Amino acid sequence: MLIGILQCGHFPDELQAESGDYGALYQSFLDGQGFDFAVYPVVDGVFPEGPEACDGWLISGSKFGAYEDLPWIPPLEDLIRAIRDSGRPLVGICFGHQIIAQALGGKVEKWPGGWNVGPQTYHFAEGDAELTAWHQDQVTQVPPGARVLASSDHCANAALAYGDRIYSIQPHPEFNAREIAGLIRTRGGALPDNLKAEATAKMHTPLANRAEADKIAAHFRKVHA
Template identity: 55%
Template structure:
């Protein structure tokens, strides 16, 4: 199964040598499930020829806001709607979660409650799952087509399921602790409140359920569809 990775941002240059860029992280996360991958830098205007070019699509995180005025965002939203209509499965992570919601009629905003950073606990329909988070924007109004399948007190729309067409998650199962530590040292200082950075650093050794989320993503991609 060929998964197209739609890259909407880039890891900090100082961290790429050790951690790789976002597509590398997702290829590691989903290793062992028999997927092949092809990446498209949509952040630079590189788009697939059509939604059938791959068997499924994964939209990465980004430092950009889904509501910002960038030339590549409207065609990405159109691509999302076309893939949804064609029943080509979509997975969105962080920005990917937000842009799919926005494309489908939801609302994304800079959250008044501030940032989430580092290991964060979520309720996935009764199952506690801990994943790394790094965001201030949130889906504040979900699309009608979406059902909430993950949440916590800070983020009520932390994971959304659009029947068998899209599965999106606000957190970053692809972020390993050393990458979060690097973000705290690079993008975090002066932007994320220091107490939150301190809390993220304090939880760097907490067990994560990234493998559990990888299995969910893989199962979603591989599900039989009519």
Template identity: 50%
Template sequence: MIIGILQTGASPDALKPTMGDYPDFFERLLADRGLEFRRFTVMEMDFPSSVHDCDGWLITGSRFGAYEDHPFIKPLEAFIREAYAEHVPVVGICFGHQIIAQAMGGRVEKYKGGWSVGPTDYHFGSGPDAETITLNAWHQDQVVEKPEMAEVIASTDFCSNAGLLYDDRMFTVQPHPEFKKDFIEGLIKYRGPGLVPQATLDAATEKIDTPLGTTTMAERIADFFLSHQTRAAQRRA
């Protein structure tokens, strides 16, 4: 199954030589799970010619705000809506989560409550199926009003719409399963000062060694793509 990675942001220059860029993170996260990848730098207007150019799509994180006026925002929203209409599966992470919600009728804003940084407990599901997965966060923007058709599948006290599911077509989460400890440490050092309150950076540093549920989330993302492909094949049979 070929997944097109729609790159909407970039790793800091100080970290890129040793850790790679955002598409690299996702290819490592989802390696050996039956997926192949193509890359499109949509933030530089490098868009696929069709939503059917790949079997599914993954939208990365970004420093940009979904509500900001950048040339790629409107075309990306149109691409998202077309993929939804054509039943082509899409996964969105952080900015990807936000831009999908915005494209589908939700609202994203710079959250007045401030930033969420570092290892954070995300509560998935409810009742006997409830599961808490710890993942790295790095955001102030968040989805404050979800689209009508979206189901909330994950939340925290800080971020009520931390995970959204659009039937079997789109799966999005606010945290970064692709960000490991060393990259968050790098963001704290190179991107955080002057942007994120120092107290928030210090608190994240204190809990930086918290074990993460990276593998669990990688499995959920891969299963979302692969199960969609299986259902599509069954419909064609």
């Protein structure tokens, strides 16, 4: 099964020697699931010919806002709707979660409560899961027909499903302690000191990344079958 990664940003240059760019991060996250991958850096204007180019799609995180006036945002929203209409499975993570919601009729805004950074507890129907957050923007209005699958104390719409073919989550299950430490070091200037200290103190909290990878892989396989 070929998974197309729609890369909406670049991981900081200083961190790529260890973690790789976003395309590599998601391939590592889904390593061992039996998938092949194709990376399309849509942030640089590189798009697939259409939904049929891959069997399933994953939209990455980004430092940009879904609501920003950027030339690659409208064609990405068009592609999201085309993927939906094609019936192919789609997964969005962080920015991907937000841009899917925006493309399908929801709203994304900066959360008045500020940043969410580091391990957070997310409440799913099947139980709580610790996953890593790095965001200020959130889905504040859920698109028509979408179902809320998870929330946290600081994020009401932390996971969404659209029918049985689209699944998206706000946290970063591809991030471990190394990535959060690096982001605090390279992009933490906008964060309050107390938030950085709290995230650093919780950095080595056991995470549910592997369970989330298994869930996403199962989603791809179920829809593709």
